[in-house]
Amino acid sequence: MRELYPEIQPYRTHRLAVDDLHELHIEECGNPDGLPVIFLHGGPGAGVSPYHRRFFDPARYRIVLFDQRGAGKSTPHAELRDNTTWHLVADIERIREHFGIDRWVVFGGSWGSTLALAYAQAHPQRCLGLVLRGIFLGRPGELRWFNELDGGARWIFPERWERYVAHIPEAERDHLTEAYWRRLDSEDPAVRLAAAQAWGYWEGGSTTLIHDPDEAGNFEEPHLAISVARAEAHYFRHDVFLEPDQLLRDVGRIRHIPATIVQGRYDVICPVKSAYDLAQAWPEAEFRVVLAGHSAADPAIVDVLVAATDALADRFA
DSSP, rough: OOOOOOOOOOOOOOOEEEEEOEEEEEEEEEOSSSSSEEOOSSSTTTTOOOOGGGGGGGTTEEEEOOOEEESSSSSSSSSOOOOOOHHHHHHHHHHHHHHHHSSSEEEEEEEEHHHHHHHHHHHHGGGGEEEEEOOOOOHHEEEEEEEHHHSSGTTTOHHHHHHHHHHHHHGGGGGGGHHHHHHHHHHHHHHHHHHHHHHHHHHHOSSSOOOOOOOOOOOOOOHHHHHHHHHHHHHHGGGGGOOOTTHHHTGGTOOOSOOEEEEEETTTTSSHHHHHHHHHTTTTTEEEEEEEEEEEESSHHHHHHHHHHHHHHHHHO
């Protein structure tokens, strides 16, 4: 099985003001003359991590990574004004133009797959290929599956769900995302942080195939917990700023683009049904369901993702 490429450091970092409020943190890694790829992180609100650079052959790729609005090192931190799917799509185009890149590979997982599809459908002429993992289409059923009482995820991770739901009084549990939002938008920093860490414990510890219900997860650190929970609740309560079934409806705009869709069979956060629906609408795409959970770091997912980026480098580099 393929493994991640060795650790690398950026050869250049940038600060890019995209409007009067938001400034993005951007990294370039690998080969400055290589095949351009844009990495779209999950969340929303999670930001990029050093291991995200490692899905690409650094000798053949010019790897561009950025923290989306309000995430990571972008500023203002956890800012939700002028922060929608379409602001982020415009930011990706702004980055491409800033670097003078004509066309590039687009790589995204989880929320990053949503954003990759939205960007590609808006700008298909700019996409050489797509690599998508842990598909999330932003449909109401997907939003309720993981975060609401009538969803299914609570039946799989009951230990974590108990802590997630216990943070909200019983009278408010008919709409947990809204109840969390009221706390995440509180003027009291302690209230915001407590809600963010409860939200993050539920999601951040539910990503891997091998599950430890006592593990803290990925989103316990306060800075990260706040940006992830606030951004996710903001996007989810607005149906991620998409029209109903928009990403499936408009898949015809991108069916000519080479694509790989990889999905963990036991992904509880983004269940396989969404990836299956996308693959049915996009029969030209390579569709791989593997023995894994949600995490991009699960070995079976790493294997397919690295194979996909290698194949695109063979084709275009």
